[in-house]
Amino acid sequence: MKILVVRPSPSGEELVKNLNNTGIPSWHFSLFDFYPSTSSISLSEKINELYESKIIVIFSKKSVFYTNLYLKNNNLTWPFHVKYYAIGKSSAFFLQKYIKKKLLFLYKKKIVKVY
Template sequence: MKILITRPSPMGEELVDGLKNIGIFAYHFSLLDFIFSDGLKGLTKNIKSLYKSDKIIIFSPKAVHYTNWYLKQNTLNWPSNPQYYAIGQSTARLLQQYIKKKF
């Protein structure tokens, strides 16, 4: 069996290494890369839509991390009204630290 891992770096490589350690061959090819940039300032134009949302879906721990960083830098809190959906256990656990709701 061969597995293609598409998680962003460095988590993708870590998963490949873990799989190889238990005898499963895996490749890593990241479909997305997350980088810190000043482009987050562009969120200022769209931040109001975050607070008007009824559902928010978060796909990765990195998305939680960078969103939380942006909110803190701008003295904002996570919106409390929307229903949150997290894809993956690690995303849900991290998101639950910032939003006191179960996922």
């Protein structure tokens, strides 16, 4: 049996390499990848929307990483007045390193059926 890893590059490739090195056959097929934008429509054109927002939803650590990289390179900070919501605990903790605010997130509840 082989494991198919669909995690985005380059972390998906790194996971496959580690699995193969430990004797677990696996291969990588990414449905999408994250890279810094080279688009003519960039974050610099959207930065005002970031500061005018009331709510920011974070879907991945990579989105936090690249946004923080842009903000840092342009001597900007994450807006403090907004409410942040993160999808996933690891994304929430990753975001907390940069925004320095208390985080609230949902814990997955185990669903128990009673017969």
